[in-house]
Each structure stands twice: as structure tokens, then as C-alpha cells.
Amino acid sequence: MVSNSQIQTGEFSTEEQRGLYRAIYSRRDIRTFKSDPVPPDVLARIIRAAHHGPSVGFMQPWDFIMVQDKGIRLKVKDLFDRERQAASTFFDEPRRSHYLSLKLEGILESPVNVCVTCDPTRADVVLGRNSIQETDLYSTCCAVQNLWLAARAEGIGVGWVSILKQPQLRQILGVPLHVIPVAYLCLGYPVEFPKEPVLQSAGWRNRMDLEGLIHFDGWDNQPGTEHTDTESDFDSGSWEGFKRALLDTAG
Amino acid sequence: MVSNSQIQTGEFSTEEQRGLYRAIYSRRDIRTFKSDPVPPDVLARIIRAAHHGPSVGFMQPWDFIMVQDKGIRLKVKDLFDRERQAASTFFDEPRRSHYLSLKLEGILESPVNVCVTCDPTRADVVLGRNSIQETDLYSTCCAVQNLWLAARAEGIGVGWVSILKQPQLRQILGVPLHVIPVAYLCLGYPVEFPKEPVLQSAGWRNRMDLEGLIHFDGWDNQPGTEHTDTESDFDSGSWEGFKRALLDTAG
Numbered sequence: 001m002v003s004n005s006q007i008q009t010g011e012f013s014t015e016e017q018r019g020l021y022r023a024i025y026s027r028r029d030i031r032t033f034k035s036d037p038v039p040p041d042v043l044a045r046i047i048r049a050a051h052h053g054p055s056v057g058f059m060q061p062w063d064f065i066m067v068q069d070k071g072i073r074l075k076v077k078d079l080f081d082r083e084r085q086a087a088s089t090f091f092d093e094p095r096r097s098h099y100l101s102l103k104l105e106g107i108l109e110s111p112v113n114v115c116v117t118c119d120p121t122r123a124d125v126v127l128g129r130n131s132i133q134e135t136d137l138y139s140t141c142c143a144v145q146n147l148w149l150a151a152r153a154e155g156i157g158v159g160w161v162s163i164l165k166q167p168q169l170r171q172i173l174g175v176p177l178h179v180i181p182v183a184y185l186c187l188g189y190p191v192e193f194p195k196e197p198v199l200q201s202a203g204w205r206n207r208m209d210l211e212g213l214i215h216f217d218g219w220d221n222q223p224g225t226e227h228t229d230t231e232s233d234f235d236s237g238s239w240e241g242f243k244r245a246l247l248d249t250a251g
Numbered sequence: 252m253v254s255n256s257q258i259q260t261g262e263f264s265t266e267e268q269r270g271l272y273r274a275i276y277s278r279r280d281i282r283t284f285k286s287d288p289v290p291p292d293v294l295a296r297i298i299r300a301a302h303h304g305p306s307v308g309f310m311q312p313w314d315f316i317m318v319q320d321k322g323i324r325l326k327v328k329d330l331f332d333r334e335r336q337a338a339s340t341f342f343d344e345p346r347r348s349h350y351l352s353l354k355l356e357g358i359l360e361s362p363v364n365v366c367v368t369c370d371p372t373r374a375d376v377v378l379g380r381n382s383i384q385e386t387d388l389y390s391t392c393c394a395v396q397n398l399w400l401a402a403r404a405e406g407i408g409v410g411w412v413s414i415l416k417q418p419q420l421r422q423i424l425g426v427p428l429h430v431i432p433v434a435y436l437c438l439g440y441p442v443e444f445p446k447e448p449v450l451q452s453a454g455w456r457n458r459m460d461l462e463g464l465i466h467f468d469g470w471d472n473q474p475g476t477e478h479t480d481t482e483s484d485f486d487s488g489s490w491e492g493f494k495r496a497l498l499d500t501a502g
Binding site for chain 1: 262263264266267268269270271272273274275276278280291292294295296298299300302303304305307308309310311313314315316317318319320322323334337338341342346350353355374376378379380381382383385386388389392393395396397399400401403404405406411413414415416417421422423424425426427430433434448450451455456458459461464465466467468469470471473474475489490492493495496497499500501
């Protein structure tokens, strides 16, 4: 298996590229798990992949709380149940019933939970965090995505439980007040990796057309108000090749 | 090349797994680029990979502003220069000189810049965002990490310029007030993918030992104050296999 000391800097083979894209396209938010445990070596590779996420000023603000204990998980599940109920009040019918019918977590069935946290105080002055304070949170999320993709390549499903209040979760896990519990994840072998996102097949929301989310050289293809130099080489015509290529990559 | 319609749900081959881990381990924050353009089909695959990031309630809050125009990039570069100068005042010597000596961006040399934004209003009521408002930002960051890894697998370097004030960047690109410019990225063929992170080889900060960032069943291996049921099956001994496996994955 690839490790830190075996970094190859050459080009990726076609199959290696396919592996990366397969992980990206077939990664799912998993809420239904088999009871089989995650082998320790697989779990270790997945967590180390997260540790190799990018971070602002190389501050590596993350910690990983590995949770197996049943008592703790029961408390997290109870927190989820209350939040789910509370959140349902913000939906009107028939959306509310639809929401309440969805299975949104696998806290107890999955063999292991992982809470990924962000410690904003890890470095005294952080290079690059002066302008945007949240960059430490951004880094932590990139680490989570590494974890999610590594898990997918190992056949392990990950479900991100976002329906949890952070202060209560912090209390349950004993997380210090200054540390932010960013992601509460359930890991395990999934019953399946569905072909499309669960919320799409459940009719909740569809994947958007990517073409409509692309702008050229400014929002709505227009430079900002600051851009007074209309004589510069502003030339959206040069994007035609990209636009065609984008359509070619559509499923 | 893999596309949306060719999702294979079977196990990953060893080489596919290696491709995923290679991308994760050899991804770097790139600041020095060759002038060669990024082929449109490569750029399209990279952006589509981002669009397949996870998102809370499947809200897909991201937009992508593709920036080639020289005039706009000069303005972004000027914004960076001012911020870099301002940030330097927060470091004491010799840290300040060290900071100012580092090359931290390739805004003008890279053939294309991409600003990834987050629109918190994309969906009226977002499933799963009730408890943690920032989950839309979290989703956007996961999309950025997809982009970064796909780029690596394609031999394209990405540099995240975080030394930019968001309000001014918004103005330069004409981004609406309610939309958050999360990541300003420089893309292009790198002069090299360094073996280790630039900030590490520059002696700024080292990679931390992962072992010290892992907790079991609670911060510092202790359940939170809420956990009064000490008779439950709290058993940190079951983590021994994982601890050994973790050491085996160290570089």
C-alpha cells in the first residue's frame, strides 16, 4: 500500500487516474451499514489520509476522536433524535413527513464513529489565516474529504451526521471549549454504495447542471465594479473550448 | 475517462486504490507554474470532480468563476500584495523576514485561476443545516478538495491563495453580497510537485505525529462530563490493534 515514504512524482497511469475519479464519483453519504468491523489497518490508512489534507500555514488543526463505546454513541444518537425532531418543525407538509421518513444516520449500526475537530489555537500566528479566520475550518473539511475518498477506495462507507448541536456534542465527547467538533462521521461497510445520492433517489433534490454554475472572468460573466479598464484583454471567447469540453464530461 | 454514467460499484483494484492514495499523499500547494495552458478537457474533468463533492441536504452551494483575464488577475495580485504586507506586521523577526521571503502564490504565472464560492441561499430550507449553519461552507471545502485531488491525478498543480480579503475579492469579481468567495485557486502545470510541503522544506512548520492527534472514545481518551454510566462497555483496550496499524502506516 502507498505510504508517505513512497511518494511517486511521475505521471499517473490511466488506472490510477480512474481510481481517483471512481472514488470521487461513487462516494456516497452512507446511512445503512453492515455490522462487520473495519479492519484496523484499513481504518489506519483512512485516518492517515485525512492527516495528509491541506492546511493553511501547514497548521494541521485537526484531531480525531475514535468512538466505539456504546454508551457514548447512545448519547450522540439521542442528541440526533432531538435535533431531527426540532429541524422538522421548519419544514411544511408534505416536506416535513418526507424529511422524517428519511434515514439520515447510522450512529449505532456502524462499527465505528469518528469525530474530526478543529483547534484554532494550534499555532500562535498562522501564515495565511490573517485575512480569513475560517481557513482553519476549511482545512479540516478538506481533511474530511480525504478521509471520505480513502474510505470509498477501501470499500468503507462514510456518513456525515450534521444534524447535531455542536455544544452538546462537545460535552458528550469532552471536547475543550475552544475546539470545534466539525464533522461527526459514521464508518463501516455499507449495505450498498447507491448509484446516485440518496437524497436524489428519494426525490428530495436533484444534481444541478454544472454548466449553470460556471462563470467566466466575473460573476454572470461580468467583471466587478472595480474593473474599469475595459480596454484590457477581457475575452470570454477563449472559453469556448472549455465549454464544449464541459458538456463532453456530462454523464 | 471515468464519467458520471460509468460508475462502477465493485471493489477497487490495487492500482485504483494506489491512484487515490498517490493523489492524497503527493498533492501539494503549488506556487510556481509553467506557462503551458491547461487543456480544456482536463480543466473540465477537474471542475466536474468538484461538482461531485458532498453537500449538506444535497444543496450544491458552489459556483465556479473561471478567471483568465489579465486585468482582473492584476487586481487580485495587488490585493494579495497588500494583504501579505499587512499580515507580515503580525510576525516578529526573524519570522517576519522569513514570511516575506516565501513565495505564496502564482496568480499571474498560472494559466487559469478559479474562484470557488458558496451561496448559502441556494435552497430555502436545507436538510441538515439547521444545527450547524456553516455546513454549506464545509460542503464547498469538500468540493475544493475534490478539485485539488483530481488536478493532482491530471498532473495539474493547485495553489490556494488564502491571503485575500473576501469583501475586496468579491468586488473585483462582481460576486453578489450574499455569496462567499471561499477559495481562490491558481491552476497550471507546476514546475514540480515537491516531495514534501513547501512550508515544511522551508523550515516553517513540520508535519505533526498523527498518533498524538488521535483520541479514543472521548477527548484525551476520557468521556465527557455527561458520561456518568461508568459501568457501560467503555473499553479502550479494543483500540490496541488500530494503534499498532497506525504506526505501520507511518512513512
